[in-house]
Amino acid sequence: MSELTSLTLAEARDGLKKKTFSAVELSGAHLVAIDKARSLNAFVLQTPERAADMAKASDARIAAGKAGPLEGIPLAIKDMFCTAGVRSTACSHILDNFVPTYESTVTSQLWRDGAVLLGKTNCDEFAMGSSNETSYFGPVHSPWRRKGSNTPLTPGGSSGGSAAAVAAHLCLGATGTDTGGSIRQPAAFTGTVGIKPTYGRCSRWGIVAFASSLDQAGPFARRVRDAAILLRSMAGPDDKDTTCVDRAVPDYETAVGKSVKGLRIGIPKEYRLDGMPAEIEKIWEQGRAWLKGAGAELVDVSLPHTKYALPAYYIVAPAEASSNLARYDGVRYGLRVPGRDIIDMYEKTRSDGFGAEVRRRVMIGTYVLSAGYYDAYYLRAQKVRSLIKKDFEDCFKTGVHAMLTPATPSAAFGLGEKGGADPVEMYLNDVFTVTVNMAGLPAIAVPAGLDAQGLPLGLQLIGRPFDEETLFSLAAVIEQAAGQFSPQPWW
Secondary structure (H helix, E strand, O other): OOOOOOOOHHHHHHHHHOOOOOHHHHHHHHHHHHHHOHHHOOEEEEOHHHHHHHHHHHHHHHHOOOOOOOOOOEEEEEOOEOEOOEOOOOOOHHHOOOOOOOOOHHHHHHHHOOOEEEEEEOOOHHHOOOOOOOOOOOOOOOOOOOOOOOOOEOOOOOOHHHHHHHHOOOOOOEEEEEOOOOOHHHHHHHOOEEEEOOOOOOOOOOEOOOOOOOOEEEEEEOOHHHHHHHHHHHOOOOOOOOOOOOOOOOOHHHHOOOOOOOOEEEEEHHHOOOOOOHHHHHHHHHHHHHHHHOOOEEEEEOOOOHHHHHHHHHHHHHHHHHHHHHHOOOOOOOOOOOOOOHHHHHHHHHHHHOOHHHHHHHHHHHHHHOOOOHHHHHHHHHHHHHHHHHHHHHHHHOOOOEEEEEOOOOOOOEOOOOOOOOHHHHHHHHOOOHHHHHHOOOEEEEEEEEOOOOOEEEEEEEEOOOOHHHHHHHHHHHHHHHOOOOOOOOO
């Protein structure tokens, strides 16, 4: 990796401001790095010409003293975000060659603030997956390897391409979406920082929908400060999204380095799972010690309905997916497979266009919403969701400012190692993350150490609604204590 690609986002911002290097040079260095890392399959589309044009415009604004908060910063965008004039497919065959004429609100705000588009990153098809193996464009390979092994590992999912690109120094930051852990799990697997903001903090307009009451956009970065800088640009009200709150966006960067003395941190007993690897328990204990050493008060808390979160999630999310994906019928846009009549065309288009995991979830969702099963499954899952949310509210009422948990039940696993015969095995990767989406809360994953095989492990901090600032303060403590982790560039 070059000297320019090794910079943090904050360092690059300062270097551009001082004119130590140009935005054209910075984006050019990252485009070269992307070309050298094609074996990772992190990008499904590169935009070198657009990057060059945007970087030139950034240099002109910097020279004129009109630089934005992200002026000249090269970013990667998950393929779930619609980008005007740039192919956006949600990594699905059914959206082959779909080129939107509009820009998602989140990406439009990044471009407003001067960021540069490097390309679109790979992800699980329609964001449905935990390993980035369901993408129509093939799996992403993690930039990490186990000690003494060449086994290809997953970067996590669904935002695996974004996480891998950030970890491999192919960009200074990236966007992701998180429906049940799709930012936090890949961040933990790749040694990067990923935050899922409070539901409604970022607009969902222009993001391909998976489960509308759960989806939320957020950033990936290599440092907590960088993630804070990105979230400030991504967040904010939007009249085009009725679920997006009309609320001022704080300067999150000022929370990084702020004292955490006196903060009450909850340790949920339900997150101690039977058979949890000793290394996960050890890193969790280490995180508790770091926060206590920084002056935080640790308290045991209970979230009694946590055990029902995963099954409830895998009813609610597929139900909403079956409704959202009904629009892909071969009539209006995307793939169309001819048939004898319109019904035959629908069936053939959806059969060819959707991958196996998407078809599975659509069928589950259609089933739980069908007459005779709605009350037994979907309605009951929504009631459980309300109880999960109340568990968190009850804890926060006692004066708890945030909660500390593991981010994942293990380190990254090998491609093809899980979920082949039993999809539930793959779904269990979300056991620590889905509660946050069900409750609409903010949560951040931060690197906390390496396991015995040299792979990164992450910790998760869960916060009160719209209190991302506290999460950044606490995450910075863990980051400072744990140190930095980068993969060896085998690619």
